[in-house]
Amino acid sequence: MRQIGLCTAAIASLLLVGCATHEVDYQGEGEGLVGAGVRVRAALETPSVGTGGGEDAADDPAIWVGQRPVEVMGTTTAGFVAGTDKKAGLYIYGFDGVVLQFLPEGLLNNGDAIEGLTVAGRPQVVLGASDRTPGREGVSLYLFDPAGTGQNGVRPWGAIRTDVVEPYGFCFARRSGEIHAILVGHKGEVRQFVLTTDAADRPVSREVRRFEIGSISEGCAADEATNALYLAEENVGVWRYGLDPASGDVRTLIQGIETDRLVADAEGLTILADGAARYLIGSSQGDSAFPVWRIDGAAPEYKGRFVVEDGVVDGVTGTDGLAAMGGRVSDAFPEGLVVVQDDVNDVGTQNFKYIDWRVIKAALGLD
Secondary structure: OOEOOOOOHHHHHHHHHHOOOEOEEEEEOOOEEEEEEEEEEOOEEOOOOOOOOOOOOEEEEEEEEEEEEEEEOOEEEEEEEEEEEOOOEEEEEOOOOOEEEEEOOOOEEEEEEEEEEEEOOEEEEEEEEEEOOOOOOEEEEEEEOOOOOOOOOOEEEEEEEOOOOOEEEEEEEEEOOEEEEEEEEOOOEEEEEEEEEOOOOOEEEEEEEEEEOOOOEEEEEEEHHHOEEEEEEOOOEEEEEEOOHHHOOOEEEEEEOEOOOEOOOEEEEEEEEEOOEEEEEEEEHHHOEEEEEEOOOOOOEEEEEEEEEOOOOOOOOOOOOEEEEEOOOOOOOOOEEEEEEEOOOOOOOOEEEEEEHHHHHHHHOOO
């Protein structure tokens, strides 16, 4: 096993619970084998999602941070985490894990958030989520007004309807000043759209690419800085495509299914920018670990894996979706935040765990 250096003294006292000096194999308490990876601990967690009864419900988070504090349903916050309950709708959480809003929007699966559209003369945050609700299959869209006050919240806006029978994965991308929406179907169908507005400020989508991955797929993460689109084929591995629609279905397998790296199912993907460095983080759902690649070089470079063990809150197993944001997120997360879905919560039903990026970075010995 690769040895990992000690955490830096400057943050050692703050991050001691998250530091690790070597990779470990350990058994989760009643959850079966958890694969090799440096140990980290989550800082906090959200309440359980509303869907109980042992159902697979919490699925995929997205993180948005404003340039200045915003109002969400009467609460002042630096931004929010949007998390799906795929049996019921969309939760909006604060960076303390508290529920700020719930939208009972049906069978929403994977979500993402992006800036860059003006609606009714005001810059808006656009949220999108793959929607499996019968009769609404596609991408459901939502708006948030960063300048809104009082009971300002996320509100439904419209939809992108497609021929994909069972929408699964979803991610936004910004490319050449345009907002792209990328939908991944359960069977590996990919549809890429450019999102704009019409004269009545309603959403307009234009399909610019379609291709087939090959089999069941979900994880989706786009990186304009490197013109890359990363997609996870659950029983095959992680593929890198071009973000440019003209690149078609040309692809490179950056990581196949492999013991102690990526164990099927390969699930969520997310990208974190840390200064000049850019990292792709995945969910190795088959052994409850999270592989990390640095992706700003000529080719993705594997940097190791982490697992989330019991600490202030319980550990994490079987993650579907995850999201990451580098840079200042809040006072509690001054250098970045990673949010992961937890398949088996110790109390109640499934929920989301928040992990300080500094903890992960120190444990993996990242530059």
